Amino acid sequence: MNSLDYFNARLEATISPMDFLKSNQMDPEKYFLIDVRNGPAHVRSLTIKDANVIPEQELQNRLSEIPKDKEIIVYCWDVWCNTAAKVAKVLLERDYKVRELTGGIAAWQEMDFPVSETAQETIGSDQCGC
Structure with missing residues (x-):
């Protein structure tokens, strides 16, 4: 793979927080945003506003909640976390x-974009799985 192919693939597989925010404001029905982070609930108390919380550990049991007619955007903790990549592969x-x-959510918060408190309790373990 040459450099051009790499960057084209990277742009096809990812979306920046700014690009997602703008695109989602223009067409909110286009996306289904999923917070796939594992770990204890107290460290996952904030999520991106309007995100669906489906931890990676629960994904197999909750696939029916994910629409096939929307573009799925997944995120986890930060650039060092690969949980979102694992979920993306499965999907x-x-x-x-x-x-x-x-x-991930770290970049979102760094840009001071909207977050909300999670209201959903999940079964997942306390292990991150990154």
Whole structure:
């Protein structure tokens, strides 16, 4: 793979927080945003506003909640976390259209974009799985 192919693939597989925010404001029905972070609930108390909370550990049991007619945007903690990439792979293998939000929730918060307190309790373990 040459450099041009790499960057084209990277842009196809990811979306920046700014690009997602703008695009979602223009067409809010286009996307289904998923917070796939694992770990204890107290460290996941904030999520991106309007995100669906489906931890990676629960994904197999909750696939029916994810629409096939929308572009799926997944995110996890930060650039060092690969949980979103693991989830993206699983969804792509099932014919979903998926992109990863670059920088995860850390980049989102750094840009002071809207977050909300999570109201959903999940079963997941206390292990991150990154």
